[in-house]
Amino acid sequence: MRLDVHRSPRDDRVVLVLVGELDLAGAPRLRQAVVAEAAAGERHVVLDLTAVDFIDSTGLGVVVGALRRLRTHDGELSVVCPEPRLRRVFEMCDLDRVFTLHGSVDEVPSERETA
Amino acid sequence: MRLDVHRSPRDDRVVLVLVGELDLAGAPRLRQAVVAEAAAGERHVVLDLTAVDFIDSTGLGVVVGALRRLRTHDGELSVVCPEPRLRRVFEMCDLDRVFTLHGSVDEVPSERETA
Amino acid sequence: MELVVPARAEYLQLVRAIVGATAGLEPSMDPGRVADLRLVVSEAVSNAIKAQASVGVADPILVRCEPSGDRIVVEVADHGPGFDAGSVPDLPPVETAERLDHESGLGVSLMRRLADEAVVESGPNGTVVRLTLGSRGR
Amino acid sequence: MELVVPARAEYLQLVRAIVGATAGLEPSMDPGRVADLRLVVSEAVSNAIKAQASVGVADPILVRCEPSGDRIVVEVADHGPGFDAGSVPDLPPVETAERLDHESGLGVSLMRRLADEAVVESGPNGTVVRLTLGSRGR
Ligand SMILES: Nc1ncnc2c1ncn2[C@@H]1O[C@H](COP(=O)(O)OP(=O)(O)O)[C@@H](O)[C@H]1O
Ligand SMILES: Nc1ncnc2c1ncn2[C@@H]1O[C@H](COP(=O)(O)OP(=O)(O)O)[C@@H](O)[C@H]1O
Numbered sequence: 001m002r003l004d005v006h007r008s009p010r011d012d013r014v015v016l017v018l019v020g021e022l023d024l025a026g027a028p029r030l031r032q033a034v035v036a037e038a039a040a041g042e043r044h045v046v047l048d049l050t051a052v053d054f055i056d057s058t059g060l061g062v063v064v065g066a067l068r069r070l071r072t073h074d075g076e077l078s079v080v081c082p083e084p085r086l087r088r089v090f091e092m093c094d095l096d097r098v099f100t101l102h103g104s105v106d107e108v109p110s111e112r113e114t115a
Numbered sequence: 116m117r118l119d120v121h122r123s124p125r126d127d128r129v130v131l132v133l134v135g136e137l138d139l140a141g142a143p144r145l146r147q148a149v150v151a152e153a154a155a156g157e158r159h160v161v162l163d164l165t166a167v168d169f170i171d172s173t174g175l176g177v178v179v180g181a182l183r184r185l186r187t188h189d190g191e192l193s194v195v196c197p198e199p200r201l202r203r204v205f206e207m208c209d210l211d212r213v214f215t216l217h218g219s220v221d222e223v224p225s226e227r228e229t230a
Numbered sequence: 231m232e233l234v235v236p237a238r239a240e241y242l243q244l245v246r247a248i249v250g251a252t253a254g255l256e257p258s259m260d261p262g263r264v265a266d267l268r269l270v271v272s273e274a275v276s277n278a279i280k281a282q283a284s285v286g287v288a289d290p291i292l293v294r295c296e297p298s299g300d301r302i303v304v305e306v307a308d309h310g311p312g313f314d315a316g317s318v319p320d321l322p323p324v325e326t327a328e329r330l331d332h333e334s335g336l337g338v339s340l341m342r343r344l345a346d347e348a349v350v351e352s353g354p355n356g357t358v359v360r361l362t363l364g365s366r367g368r
Numbered sequence: 369m370e371l372v373v374p375a376r377a378e379y380l381q382l383v384r385a386i387v388g389a390t391a392g393l394e395p396s397m398d399p400g401r402v403a404d405l406r407l408v409v410s411e412a413v414s415n416a417i418k419a420q421a422s423v424g425v426a427d428p429i430l431v432r433c434e435p436s437g438d439r440i441v442v443e444v445a446d447h448g449p450g451f452d453a454g455s456v457p458d459l460p461p462v463e464t465a466e467r468l469d470h471e472s473g474l475g476v477s478l479m480r481r482l483a484d485e486a487v488v489e490s491g492p493n494g495t496v497v498r499l500t501l502g503s504r505g506r
Contacts, residue, residue: 002243025239054246056272056336057336065333085265092343093336094324117381139414140377169384171410172474180471200403207481208474209462231382234370234430240393244369247389251382290370 002026002054005033012110013078015045019051022059030059034066038073045070046108048080055089064095078108117141118167120148127192128159129225137174142144145174148217149181152186160185161223170204179210193223233293237279237308243367245275249295249304258365263278266344267302267363272336274306280355300365301346307358315350324335371431375417375446383413387433387442394435396503404482405440405501411475412444412497419448421497439484440504445496451490 003026006017016033020026030047037045047063049055067077081087081101090096102108118141121132131148135141145162152160162178164170182192195218196202206210217223231252236242246268253264270295278291287309294305318338322328341348347362373379384406389401408433416429425447432443450463456476460466479486485500 002240019244023242023272024279025238025242054243054268054272056269056276057334057340060277060336061333064330068330068333071330089269092340097324098329112299117378117414136381138377138380138410139417140380169381169410171407171414172472172478173414175474176471179468184466184473186468200400204407207478212462213467231374231379232372234372236369241369244386244389244393248382248386251385253379255382 012068014042015046017048021054022052023056024058027058027062030062038069043075046078080105118144127156130161133200137167138171139173142173145206146187147221158190161193173194195220231295234290237282237291252295253302260366270341270344270361273341278306278308282308285311303362305360309356311339312352312354369433372428372482375420377428390433391440398504400505408479408482408499411479416446420446423449441500443498450490
């Protein structure tokens, strides 16, 4: 197992639950999944990293790219990342200032609130 | 952690609880422990392999050596080995015909019964 | 300990597992520090894989890992085109919109920040990155 | 995948972990078969360590590990004195008291029994043991 992406549609958003390791090997899978959501006109995508046990700068890069891509399509990206060891990697790269790292999917406000 | 040996004296026996991997690196530790029991005149030693997650032929060799050493001192050795994957290694070497592999420490009969 | 692995992304996970397990043999290594080590090794090996791919070199990547009591030294060697580690450009500040245009460019700075020492020897025949991490967090 | 490890017993656990993890990259490998693989590799590397120690050679041991779909090939190479794999004596039958006088002598026969193929090339400069294990149990 490297990276699995499970798609779970909610009322006003789509949650992509990632399981595995988000590195150079896993990156294409996530990139693909986000491209598909943007192409389908999805406005609010939530990346749930709860079950990701490793992320490196390649993985962070895909998350940055996902945000850019969705914004280009007038959408928004939220990131769920409760695990301190993973949060630390975002922080080391100052990306905690780009993304709010939510503790759980339920804590993510709806798109209207965030806008 | 490689191999830890915990000594637990009971009424009529001494249980050596092994934790870790029983290979060329762990073997000297177990050998030493058995030598000490034999030298102290211990009559019934129980090797509890429940928490051993690997054994190879070097490990089996030490178990065989332990039996021989204790018998030389008029003692007896019992082996507790509930884990199928470990039992398989004994079986592959026909050593399940030399040792009764008990499912738990409580299943080991007292020395008088076995004699 | 020396490891020769195919220059393929599927092997990154294995390299991290191996380097982590090697570090785990040192009882003094802080678990958080092992996590740092897994991260910087992943960065270095990813760069080595990408560097070789950029010039179509299929050689395996060499990873050396030497724990020594209070520190661990990891070396990653590739036969890529080489680069000047002193002139890797900084990314735009995180506050700016341009920052989002960059999906890459964090690896070298992460290695520098997390390792106690990071030495890059690079030339037209390839690159060796040597990372030293002490057993406790920085 | 190639691994160069110090010829020391403390590294056995790591070698088993690495070879197990490499095999784990092949989805077709049966978990029980990975356990067999860990066992035969432990036997081969233990023999390599003991062989080199017997003649005071401090060279590292080379472990090559190539998964390929439905099987995995592991090679263990040492610079020990070599031996004649064809004339390793059998142990006394388990029913006999003499069996207990032998604390060793099970490794080669275990490798032969568990591997689908076990090839030993041995000479005065050392030994290479090549073990092939199919992804399903025998
Ligand atoms: N091993 C290497 N060989 C050749 N070039 C490298 C190597 N490592 C890094 N580089 C160069 O340095 C740049 C910055 O690397 P890095 O900070 O890791 O970001 P990224 O790899 O995401 O681009 C790379 O884009 C590449 O041009
Ligand atoms: N790599 C090796 N180099 C030299 N001799 C070896 C090697 N592997 C095995 N042997 C010889 O074959 C004998 C039988 O090996 P084995 O069945 O593994 O039992 P053990 O290693 O427990 O003695 C060893 O005692 C040793 O003399």
